[in-house]
Amino acid sequence: MNDRYGLELSTSSASARDSYVEGIDRMLSAEAGVEECLSAAIAADPDFALPHAAFARHHQLYVRPAEARASAETAVRLSHGTTPREQQHVEIVRLLVAGQVPQALDLIRQHIIDYPRDAFALAPACGVFGAIGFSGRIGREAELLALLEPLATHYGDDWWFATVHAFALIETGQWDRGRQLAEHALGQRPSTPHGAHTLVHALFEAGADDEAVDFLDGWLAESSRASVLHCHIWWHYALVLMAVSRHDDAWQAFRDNCLPGATTSPPITVFSDSSSFMWRSELAGKPRDRDAWQRVREFYEERFPQPMVFVDAHVGLVYAVLGETAQLQACIAQLQELGEAAQLPAGTTGASLTRAYAAFENGDWATAIDVLEPLIPQVVRIGGSRAQRDLMTNTLLAAYVKADRPDDARAFLERVTDRQPSRPVQGLVAA
Template structure:
């Protein structure tokens, strides 16, 4: 567990959460006299407006589980609310949890409850709740602006900082080309405030990896896992470092040791198994890759958020075909039905995968309707990544039609822009490998090798049929 300043430890024993800092352990509700001299604080040493130790401890546990991507978040937050219904912060955290799982009505209700209850809370808590309200309302740029202001005064408010972090965060989904460097620049001054904290080490590591410093990122990810071995975020970050270095065998070995004890209810369950399937593909264990994918990533096999289930499923199947494996049309139809059911409105990262399903299934009218909508919304400035999603869809359609020159002409100038869609470099290799496959299938393998040589800070394996880097 954390050993930095104001760090603490959370455990659950006999149905009760216990929280301790460096000087005390609290298991009972403090007396009024105690509260006069000592306010309740969270694991980061920040005051929280509750007089219930049980509520505070359950809230701290719930936040740690959210920051770690572990299961059991909603049980913890429900326990905190039950112990103190007037405690605003658990309602705010629950709003974010609902938002993550695409439950908009529940997210708004929890955010509204948090706002109402925060009127009597501290200034820090009120601003924290307002950040969540803005996020739930879809006002992401405004939320990011407030996060930047908030961490000046409250740099250790981890849960308020978290929505700005990662490739799916407010910066990651900003649509800006330089957003990877922007996130690292934002995080690095905050490192001194977190010491050896496992959560900050994880998000800092990921930002380093995405800007080419995967060796330093690996060190931080390993440190986080030493402190909290169960953290899916830590495991996920380490796998990214290994992927960037091209250490496929090590990634397989690590995941085969870590996955058996992982919780299927984790928010990252689908995605980490997707990584495992990809590295199995990279070492030519295609049957094992498909087995891992079928049982852990497809709709109906996982409780992970819909954005992950759809993007990982469509991405894996497309990459598998690029690697020379046969198409499973029935599974593509299953994924297309999931997409149409769960995503009535365009979402920036989903946009970049939406054309895959229609193109593969030969549903040209649906593909064209999808691309027209994305093009119009992008031109109107209503999508952070502009028209990138529409252009990618055009390339996928051309690839299925075996128009290799068209694919190359579309994707070559677009590759430097795809960072705008969000997602990690590993995820965006969907587009890179598509371009490489088009080079190979048009007899331009030397151009494929030259393209790979331009990227000097990465060594990922490229499972593309007919292509060897050297």
């Protein structure tokens, strides 16, 4: 029994094998139906370790830690006596679920030397929310591309590898080549949300907003709300609608698909996309929806009792907008303390960003600029894509405009030579 990549599987059940392979493909493509496929694999062969490992990762993505640990423990127990590849594969998942991400990344690097086509073991290192993306290292984008490029010969024209390779290229400024690979992946598997998401990033980087709207108009009509990327792709759609001045349509898309309660996507995506879109809408000159901000605040406090990378870079927006000074200052103090103690991958970046948002909301443009200017080269440490980190760059541009410093805004834009995204910031064109 082999998987789609030719790797041996320790099961004698063809039904278990087929359901597992389909479940993994759905996870790699971010399609719906993962739990049904993995459950079917386990039902067909309860002693098959790998579906339990996949379930552990699935639970982890949805911030279900108890379930993730239980599935990982079952996978470890069942993996005894299986192939060395499967045992190491399961150990990678166990380390990830246990929060030992650097150790997991080290093991992934070792694992792919012997098993370069173990896609599901490689996947946690990929993307902006992966083990490298959340490493807190400034050079993480180039680091990921360097990990993937030597593996291209092993994967050939595989749609999954083309997608992750394309995204890594786009994040290092090679969005033309990235677009070609993304289109190739979509040609093989048109339903893949990961492929659609990657193509939209390429179009965003090129400033091809109308083309992105046209593509998503068609692709989203056939997409499933149950996809892990449902919220995030609609967030992209709302952003490009904003970029083409269709603000009412942007807000409708956002309300129906991104706000807490409107989507079943992972909490990290729901919170960061919601707070980011609403702040960026206000930078574009649209009125504030305080009720929506309150809804996001309640979601944050319910789902994130502890600091979490990337989330930390957005929570200050919520408290600043709602005028909750005590919570805002407590948040800054906590992030500063944890950052200085090296307990956050991004160090004190989250604390500094929160200070900048507080200053911006208070109309203290000079302080916002003084904090953000030296911070912009560092924000790659928080994780997320270039498109997501435009939250910070657009805030700096808005501060320049409001401080009547148009020359500084122009100089900033001139320094960015490898991207051409639209920046809906009120007054920026006139500056």
